[in-house]
Amino acid sequence: MNNQQVVVIGSLNYDLLLKQKRLPQKGETFMADSLIQGPGGKGANQAVQCAKLGLSTSMIGKVGEDRFGEALIGSLQASGTNVDFINKKGTTGMGIVNVLPDGDYHSTLLRGANYLITKEDIDRSLDVITSCQYILLQQEIPSEIVDYIIEKTKDVECQIVLNNAPAREINDTSLSAINILVVNETEAEFMSGSQVDSIKTAHKVAELLVSKVKDIVILTLGSLGVVIATKKETFYTPANKVDAIDATGAGDSFIGAFVFCLLEGYSLKKAAEVATLVSSMTVSRSGGSESFPTLAELNEHALFQKS
Template identity: 80%
Template structure:
């Protein structure tokens, strides 16, 4: 019998092709990449992988294609310990083409593929396991109508809804008001607020503006600057850890998975942000997607305790 799932991730599964190169080509130019790295990706699959690698019982709900890329994605999640019983197969697997630059920054192009073939019926068939989880993680790489449907169907459930509004989309006030934790980066925060985010100070202002639209918490990630967190009661800043950035692919997903892990373990909001920031800094110091995400044993190897803290 499968143990009760702590986290349900509903979202995208992409097979990623990462091209490491000195710069992006100019218009009309053919530029040579230095290396190719390929493997599992997609915001949904990445967040599920990080949750599972930290020991959380995690289910993935989504769709892959009827091809070798889909098989590889399912196999990767299974290897991390993710329950893939609700990952369907249809059409062509979603793909991510990522250009990784020397400073670790990246430019990404997505092929939606099977990610846009998930239906309301798929959600209905997995609703029991979704509603029974402590946390539901959502992103914006599946149809917006499905996101709204999930929010509607779980509104009365005793679970926390986490929405990573990436890529940024317009969200109805009704749907946004049901979100417990909203996670956005600078670009996504600017899209949602019509305000520039170019400093820690402006991030605080925007986070406090956005938190009025959700149930409780807004997390605004600032890359190398760190993270700003706002709730109805407080707002604080956590600086980023100083590391040599190699590849930022999946760093935001790694942060979210680690943050949810910390909340389930009983950490304070501040401590959860600190640890999630550390986890994402480990991720950016390595090359690749979910295979670069740290495990719980690695964190313990850094002499970090995962004992729940006093709230």
């Protein structure tokens, strides 16, 4: 399965989403209102959004030898993602997510099989990795594997997209090979040492970070929108105003949609507008990747048209 448009290398988690009024205090037992369970993991989420928008997408990663792993593979297949490069070992990674009434969430991850991916797994998949147009990476697999992937692909024509989430230190060599760096406010603060508390400070931090990567920095600001910096310009795109129900996976939805737009030939500003629309549709629904919009849904929006 060569010549894929997108190859996603990263995490696959089975998520348990607890919808509740607030978080419990220390030592307190607090009752949740409802439970939603289903597929998750930043890697799998990004792959699903790409595939739902019609991109030829392959997922590379590991799940456990259990029913959760089977469910994750099934959900990816249902979205149209190629799963030939997903292996099974150990127990599946899990995500425990507390979703609050404003749509915000708190997440705890069990690494599981995500941390069993090896350099040999990457080597066996190099043909499909190096022949794609975009490689999507996150930080829910071992950092040495992420560095290894970047080293192996830095001289090929494919574009490397790194979502530095959860935030980690990245060596200068790896950072300089990244075409598109995606971070939120917290991750941007970690990488820059500067606070991101407004659109103005987001501009400054994005401009600082873009000097360290090859091409583009995307700094997402949740309900405020997104700041994008290139070597030549920095611009802001506001968020769409919606009734937020569940923000789980919204950043992954944005990334998948942004890459889709670039492959479709949209300008950066238009890509930011469309990706912001996609993430706003995601937060207005409950659940993880099953809430991500499809291409048919996007075609109903005037904003989606190139003109």
